[in-house]
Amino acid sequence: MGVIRHVVCAMSGGVDSSVAALLLKKRGYNVTGVFMKNWDSLDESGVCTTEKDCEDAYKVCQMLGIPFHQVSYVKEYWHEVFSNLLKEYEKGRTPNPDILCNKHIKFNHFHKYAIITLGADAMATGHYARTSQEDEEVFQQTPKTGPLVLFRNRFELRNPVRLHKGADLVKDQTFFLSQISQDALRQTLFPLAGLTKDFVKKVAAEAGFHHVLKKKESMGICFIGDRNFEKFILEAPSTNHPSLFRDTLRTDRFHWIAEEPPPQLARNKMMECHFRFINQMALTPCTVTLNMDGSVWISVAQPLRALTPGQFAVLYKSDECLGSGKIVQLGPSNFTIQRSRECLAATQLSKDEQKPKPIR
Numbered sequence: 545m546g547v548i549r550h551v552v553c554a555m556s557g558g559v560d561s562s563v564a565a566l567l568l569k570k571r572g573y574n575v576t577g578v579f580m581k582n583w584d585s586l587d588e589s590g591v592c593t594t595e596k597d598c599e600d601a602y603k604v605c606q607m608l609g610i611p612f613h614q615v616s617y618v619k620e621y622w623h624e625v626f627s628n629l630l631k632e633y634e635k636g637r638t639p640n641p642d643i644l645c646n647k648h649i650k651f652n653h654f655h656k657y658a659i660i661t662l663g664a665d666a667m668a669t670g671h672y673a674r675t676s677q678e679d680e681e682v683f684q685q686t687p688k689t690g691p692l693v694l695f696r697n698r699f700e701l702r703n704p705v706r707l708h709k710g711a712d713l714v715k716d717q718t719f720f721l722s723q724i725s726q727d728a729l730r731q732t733l734f735p736l737a738g739l740t741k742d743f744v745k746k747v748a749a750e751a752g753f754h755h756v757l758k759k760k761e762s763m764g765i766c767f768i769g770d771r772n773f774e775k776f777i778l779e780a781p782s783t784n785h786p787s788l789f790r791d792t793l794r795t796d797r798f799h800w801i802a803e804e805p806p807p808q809l810a811r812n813k814m815m816e817c818h819f820r821f822i823n824q825m826a827l828t829p830c831t832v833t834l835n836m837d838g839s840v841w842i843s844v845a846q847p848l849r850a851l852t853p854g855q856f857a858v859l860y861k862s863d864e865c866l867g868s869g870k871i872v873q874l875g876p877s878n879f880t881i882q883r884s885r886e887c888l889a890a891t892q893l894s895k896d897e898q899k900p901k902p903i904r
Contacts, residue, residue, distance in 0.1 A: 549573055549574060550662075550664045551664060553577050553669070554578060554580060554654060554670070555577040555578060555601035556601065556670070558597075560671075562751075563747050564669065565605070565610065566747065569608055576612075576662060577605040577611070578612075578662075581616040582617050582618060582621040582649060600755055603755060604756065607751070625641055625645050626641075637854025638855055640720075642720045643719075643868070644723070651732070654667070655667055666731045667731060668735055671717045671734050672716055672739075673708070673734045674709065675707060675729060676705055676708065678733075678734065706864050707722075707724075707801050708863050708864050711737065712740040712741055715740070715741045718865035719865070721865065722799070722865055722867055723799050726801065726802065729801065788849050788877070792844075792875025793842050794840070795840050795871055796869055797869065798867060800867040802867075805834060806861065813834045815834075819844075821852075821855045821856065829845065832859065840869060843875075851871065854870065857870075
């Protein structure tokens with residue numbers, strides 16, 4: 545008989561977290577489902593969508609025969625995510641609430657609730673992502689001989705846990721996980737790591753989770769439901785004015801998921817990799833320069849449209865998400881550079897005209 549290990553699965557009432565809980569149970573884990581209430585919202589018909597989501601999550605747990613809990617982080621969400629959102633808007637910035645929600649709520653408050661309050665050995669979510677320890681012995685259901693060792697103690701290994709893209713590159717959510725702590729990542733399982741969205745839906749259908757399959761896909765701001773935040777940001781007037789294009793940005797102190805910058809960057813203060821500042825944009829080759837204060841400069845060969853302070857610049861090396869930093873400063877726009885060149889050219893022309901002409 546394998547060692548029974550307790551995993552708390554974050555249940556949103558959606559198909560992804562429902563299948564995540566199912567897969568955990570099939571692997572032999574002792575699973576507890578927990579629904580997080582972060583916001584009170586109403587749909588178009590005046591029905592509280594939070595209550596409906598909670599009911600759907602509870603129904604899945606009943607079908608799986610696992611315990612169900614619910615916990616409220618409305619107060620914490622307001623102070624640590626939403627208030628920050630409003631302050632950033634006041635400054636003319638465009639923050640990413642999903643990254644902040646994962647950092648402060650799911651992988652901080654909820655993580656502590658799962659491990660400390662419920663005494664779990666690990667937590668799990670329905671994110672499409674993978675860690676470097678997914679296939680290691682620490683997550684296997686193999687009988688052990690010798691003295692009993694608590695599962696959570698094995699997480700004390702100091703080799704940093706890496707965050708990698710999931711198998712479904714279209715649904716990959718490492719962008720939204722780029723600010724979570726090493727301690728939380730070390731005690732997190734992503735059951736959907738090796739699966740595609742289509743396969744997850746197939747598993748849900750076979751399990752009889754029809755009530756969650758009928759629901760719309762939840763996208764964008766976690767408290768605004770299916771409104772797509774990134775699409776909203778990209779719908780400023782559709783224009784390619786040169787003032788919207790820049791090739792350089794600086795972040796605040798960069799958050800490295802492995803806690804330390806890559807050896808190459810630490811050694812040379814410069815590194816080639818890729819980055820994105822919106823989840824759905826293609827990865828862009830870039831050069832990263834490490835500053836003494838822990839912030840970084842990011843430069844790209846081709847100027848990008850709509851770089852905006854307040855957004856997060858997320859770095860990647862191959863399929864590994866290295867972490868992220870909030871954009872706090874932008875380099876000059878193409879328009880500014882163009883005007884500067886024109887001014888320099890005009891000044892030079894004026895000087896040339898003022899030079900005395902040779903006497904013939």
